[in-house]
Amino acid sequence: MRIVFLGVGALGSTTAVLCRALDASFALVDFDKVESKNLSSQAFVKQSLGKNKAEALKAQLLNFYGLKVDAFGVRLTAENIVQLLDGAGLVVDCFDNAASRKIVSEHARAKGLPLVHAAISGDGSFGIVRWDAHFVPDAEDHAGQATCEGGEHLPMIGLLAATLARTIQDFVARQEQRDSMVGLKSVTVTS
Amino acid sequence: MAILNITYNGLSADYPIELDGRVADADLKRIAVEVVRSGDVPGLHLPNLPVAAFDGFVIDRLQGGHRLYLRPKVPFGA
Numbered sequence: 532m533r534i535v536f537l538g539v540g541a542l543g544s545t546t547a548v549l550c551r552a553l554d555a556s557f558a559l560v561d562f563d564k565v566e567s568k569n570l571s572s573q574a575f576v577k578q579s580l581g582k583n584k585a586e587a588l589k590a591q592l593l594n595f596y597g598l599k600v601d602a603f604g605v606r607l608t609a610e611n612i613v614q615l616l617d618g619a620g621l622v623v624d625c626f627d628n629a630a631s632r633k634i635v636s637e638h639a640r641a642k643g644l645p646l647v648h649a650a651i652s653g654d655g656s657f658g659i660v661r662w663d664a665h666f667v668p669d670a671e672d673h674a675g676q677a678t679c680e681g682g683e684h685l686p687m688i689g690l691l692a693a694t695l696a697r698t699i700q701d702f703v704a705r706q707e708q709r710d711s712m713v714g715l716k717s718v719t720v721t722s
Numbered sequence: 723m724a725i726l727n728i729t730y731n732g733l734s735a736d737y738p739i740e741l742d743g744r745v746a747d748a749d750l751k752r753i754a755v756e757v758v759r760s761g762d763v764p765g766l767h768l769p770n771l772p773v774a775a776f777d778g779f780v781i782d783r784l785q786g787g788h789r790l791y792l793r794p795k796v797p798f799g800a
Contacts, residue, residue, distance in 0.1 A: 715732030
């Protein structure tokens with residue numbers, strides 16, 4: 532199965548690393564570059580600074596684990612989504628904006644592609660893993676709202692990424708689709 | 723009978739609630755403030771919870787409206 536990660540920042544990069552042992556092939560999509568502020572909350576190492584996130588994670592997965600993946604260092608749009616998701620058996624949405632999430636949902640629904648979303652609150656206290664049938668993207672409260680870039684939220688990012696990785700694992704193994712929400716004290720399966 | 727799950731400051735708890743038809747989001751948020759303040763939600767008792775605590779929160783209505791989730795917005799991922 533080909534798994535396409537859309538957005539490999541905090542949640543996407545951490546989840547991709549946790550999925551490295553799955554019997555699947557992987558593609559990473561992200562237009563952004565690794566900045567020093569990302570090192571405390573994302574799976575990137577110092578040697579990746581300045582590189583495109585998708586390309587940097589591709590290099591890390593190869594160098595650290597011998598895992599070969601595809602990387603696309605571009606911004607997903609309605610124009611290129613067909614190419615980026617070509618051959619996907621599962622799409623994992625870890626984007627940080629509602630507009631991109633909508634584009635992905637519309638495409639996945641039209642094509643019947645399995646799509647799972649992961650999303651975290653701005654204060655890092657709460658997150659969800661939700662399959663597309665039950666998902667509605669939340670907009671930022673205001674443009675430029677603070678995100679979970681500080682290391683303070685790394686444990687929560689890890690918890691949510693682990694929940695997402697396990698959800699992906701169960702889908703790969705049994706086609707199971709399970710929604711969860713993650714708080715500071717618990718992981719709760721919601722469907 | 724429906725279950726209203728309330729998440730606040732990273733803590734979540736369930737509150738069984740009788741609803742007569744569809745209840746507006748604003749009313750559910752008002753009810754949530756009252757029951758969290760009063761201690762009727764096990765594990766989530768906040769007597770001084772602000773009236774506006776759930777402004778900007780989202781309500782998911784799942785399982786035909788029998789499971790309601792009052793939660794913070796989750797705009798971020800990457």
